[in-house]
Amino acid sequence: xxxxxxxxxxxxxxxxxxxxxxxxxRTNRNSGRGSNRLDPQDRPFHDWYxxxxxxxxxxxRDYVEHFGxxxxxxxxxPFCGTGTTLVExxxxxxxxxxxxxxxxxxxxxxxxxxxxxxxxxxxAGARKIAEAARSTLRSQGIDDDxxxxxxxxxxxxxxxxxxxxxxxxxxxxxxxxxxxALILLECINFHRTQPYFEHAILALxxxxxxxxxxxxxxxxxxxxxxxxxxxxxxxxxxxxxxISRDLSLVSGKTFPxxxxxxxxxRQVTTIIEPESIDAIITSPPYPNEKDYTRTTRLxxxxxxxxxxxxxxxxxxxxxxxxxxxxxxxxDDDHKWIAGYSKIQEISxxxxxxxxxxGKTSGFEKQYAKVVGLYFGGMARHLAExxxxxxxxxxxxxxxxxxxxxxRVMIRTGQLLAEIAEDLGYELKGIDLFRERLAxxxxxxxxxxxxVLQWPG
Numbered sequence: 001x002x003x004x005x006x007x008x009x010x011x012x013x014x015x016x017x018x019x020x021x022x023x024x025x026r027t028n029r030n031s032g033r034g035s036n037r038l039d040p041q042d043r044p045f046h047d048w049y050x051x052x053x054x055x056x057x058x059x060x061r062d063y064v065e066h067f068g069x070x071x072x073x074x075x076x077x078p079f080c081g082t083g084t085t086l087v088e089x090x091x092x093x094x095x096x097x098x099x100x101x102x103x104x105x106x107x108x109x110x111x112x113x114x115x116x117x118x119x120x121x122x123x124a125g126a127r128k129i130a131e132a133a134r135s136t137l138r139s140q141g142i143d144d145d146x147x148x149x150x151x152x153x154x155x156x157x158x159x160x161x162x163x164x165x166x167x168x169x170x171x172x173x174x175x176x177x178x179x180x181a182l183i184l185l186e187c188i189n190f191h192r193t194q195p196y197f198e199h200a201i202l203a204l205x206x207x208x209x210x211x212x213x214x215x216x217x218x219x220x221x222x223x224x225x226x227x228x229x230x231x232x233x234x235x236x237x238x239x240x241x242x243i244s245r246d247l248s249l250v251s252g253k254t255f256p257x258x259x260x261x262x263x264x265x266r267q268v269t270t271i272i273e274p275e276s277i278d279a280i281i282t283s284p285p286y287p288n289e290k291d292y293t294r295t296t297r298l299x300x301x302x303x304x305x306x307x308x309x310x311x312x313x314x315x316x317x318x319x320x321x322x323x324x325x326x327x328x329x330x331d332d333d334h335k336w337i338a339g340y341s342k343i344q345e346i347s348x349x350x351x352x353x354x355x356x357x358g359k360t361s362g363f364e365k366q367y368a369k370v371v372g373l374y375f376g377g378m379a380r381h382l383a384e385x386x387x388x389x390x391x392x393x394x395x396x397x398x399x400x401x402x403x404x405x406x407r408v409m410i411r412t413g414q415l416l417a418e419i420a421e422d423l424g425y426e427l428k429g430i431d432l433f434r435e436r437l438a439x440x441x442x443x444x445x446x447x448x449x450x451v452l453q454w455p456g
Contacts, residue, residue, distance in 0.1 A: 024042045044246040045091070045115075048199075048239075049108045049206045050082045051295055052217040055283045055398050058435065060088040063281050064450070067394045069094045071256060073278035076388070078381065079320075080263040081359070083109030085176065086258045090115075093258035099263050099271055101318040102293060104300040111202045111262040119247040120209035121198035126240040129200065130233050132187040135422040137180065137233075144233045146179060152313040158182040163308040164301050170222045172298050173213045180232035180300060181212060203239040205299040211235045213298055221294050264318040264378045266333075272388040280385070283398035284362070287410055289363075292319070293326075321373035324366040334372030334380040334433045337419065346410055347371045353406040386424065391456025401445040403438050413448035425452040 038047055042057045069075060071093045077085040080098030082105055089096040090113055100106040138168050140155065147156075157179040159165070169254075173181075181204070186199045188409060209215060212232055216224035257392045263271045265284070293316055301305045306315070316326050321333060337343050351368040359365075389395075399412040417427050428451040 017321045032327070039417060044133045044249060045087050046084060047110055048112050048243055048246070049202050050084070052221075053295075054082060054084050057084055057088050059398065059449070060085050061092075062088060062282055063279075063396045064092055064094060066193045067279050067281075069279055071095070075279045075281060076272065077282045078268060078280065078385065079282045079284040079314070080109050081105055081258060081283070083112045083260065085387065087112055087351075088262065089217050089281075090255050090258050093256060096258040097272060097277075098258070098260040098270065099265050101262070101264055101315060102296060102300075103315060104296045104303070105223070106260050106262045106303040106425050107198070107305065108202060109211050110203065111198045113258045113260070114151070114198070115197055115247060115255060117247055118245040119251060121194075122199060122247065123240065124136070125191055125194055125196055126200060126203075126237060126244075129184070129191060130237050132190070133180075133184045133233050136183050136187070143179070145231050147229050148176060154308075156178070160301065161307070164306075166410075167301050167306065168293075169215075169221070169297070169310065171214055171222055171226055172449070173302075174226055174228050176229050177212045177227060177232060178302075181278050183209060184233055184236060185303070192371045199243055200240065201303060203243055204236055205303060206239050207232070207236045208302060215298060217295075220290060221297075222352060254311040265320060266377055266384060269387050270382045274387050275390050277388050278390055278393050280389075280393070282399070284381075284395070285320055285374075286400050286402050286412055287322050287371055288321050288402045288404035289325075291323050291325040303337060320377035321370055322377075323369050323432075324363040327366050327370055327373060331373055333376035333380055336376035336383070337372060340375070340415075340419070342418070343372065343375050345413060346408060350405045350408045353408060355408065359406070362382075364406075370403065371410065373421065375415060378416060379423070382416075382420055382423050386454060389454040393454040394428075395434060395450075395452040395454065396401065397450040397452070398433065398447065399450060400447040402437070403443060403445065408445075411446075413446070413450050417452075425447060425450075425454055428453055 011445065038050070039058070046057055049426055064075075065126040069089070075085065075089045075094050075096045076098070077096070080086060080100045086109060099110055100109060132311045133145055142148060142155070142250065155176075157175050159175070159178065165343065173332060185204060189198070190308055191197050191200065212227070212230055212235065214223050214226050216222055235266050261271045293312065302441070306312050321327055321331060329383040347368040353362055353366060397416060398415060400409045401412055413430050416432060421427050430452060433447045433449050435446055437443070438445050
């Protein structure tokens with residue numbers, strides 16, 4: 001593990017706010033931080049790959065400190081995404097475990113926690129991979145670092161299988177950059193038995209999304225300006241160098257073992273041992289119209305984590321239902337909150353407003369239902385979680401207000417707090433983390449941290 005002096009040598013910032021400060025102080029101190037940007041000091045390890053809307057590392061540090069966590073404790077992130085909580089915990093010597101339903105996100109988290117790779121061997125192996133890819137491209141008349149002047153019709157470009165290509169947004173990636181990426185992936189796969197193989201794949205994932213593709217995030221994923229040709233191999237090597245540099249920072253140091261499980265956060269007891277967890281720091285999905293699988297769709301498809309619609313549907317069914325594109329026949333999590341009048345009234349208000357506005361699409365007809373499924377799924381998660389918590393365990397859930405469903409306000413933090421209290425948790429407070437401007441309504445929406453304790 002790293003002591004405080006060693007952590008400071010990584011240029012990690014001081015905590016962004018103290019959980020016991022006044023809300024006004026916390027809001028002001030965080031108001032200048034972008035919701036999807038890392039502070040420069042936080043880039044090591046975190047920046048290998050992360051969701052665009054990931055919550056910031058400094059927030060995890062605040063609660064690790066506030067909860068008094070150290071090597072004697074185990075922290076769980078049941079919605080671990082791309083591993084922000086677990087990376088921060090590992091930096092501070094706190095053992096961790098994660099649960100993630102998205103196969104690619106689970107992969108990314110696991111790789112970001114693997115610091116036992118020889119950085120020099122990784123860099124050397126990557127240079128061999130790059131030369132092999134460039135050689136193959138040159139044999140096809142393609143110089144990766146120079147724009148292709150030939151008619152693309154004269155080139156025999158590799159492409160995705162039709163069933164895989166159907167999963168992508170149209171024009172997510174242009175034909176020539178995709179061809180180059182597939183050549184590079186093939187060369188990486190020749191190094192499959194090497195310890196650095198997964199790190200090389202993760203570097204390609206980040207390169208695909210942020211340098212090669214035509215995607216943009218604002219905040220939903222969409223297609224922006226088309227890039228007909230971009231350097232692929234050299235851009236990938238740049239990401240490899242960043243990972244190698246970070247690995248050199250921790251070379252020879254000892255850290256606790258953290259594990260990320262592929263699974264459903266509503267079935268925690270099938271994954272985590274009873275009474276083994278001391279703390280939770282997590283950010284579950286919010287009830288809105290964001291299909292979180294679309295955020296990682298391009299890299300998931302190209303790198304082989306999902307190949308067709310049935311496979312995509314199978315792992316989407318393991319998600320807490322938070323958007324209408326993830327609702328399936330037979331879903332019944334809403335039964336868990338049948339007695340919550342506030343949630344029932346929100347659903348009723350959404351349905352009334354839908355009818356008033358004459359909204360008749362299949363997705364719009366699901367708006368009211370998905371609210372019940374979301375809070376029911378979270379109730380189911382919190383109920384099951386009780387069995388794996390040690391008495392006195394402390395919990396922090398980062399959630400946000402939403403008005404995605406026909407502008408009906410959903411105070412997510414308040415409602416989750418009520419559900420948790422009914423399940424036997426003690427509510428220690430709801431900390432205001434930051435505020436954001438709703439795109440549709442221009443209202444200020446709160447992002448909060450619901451702080452709980454499990455008495456046992």
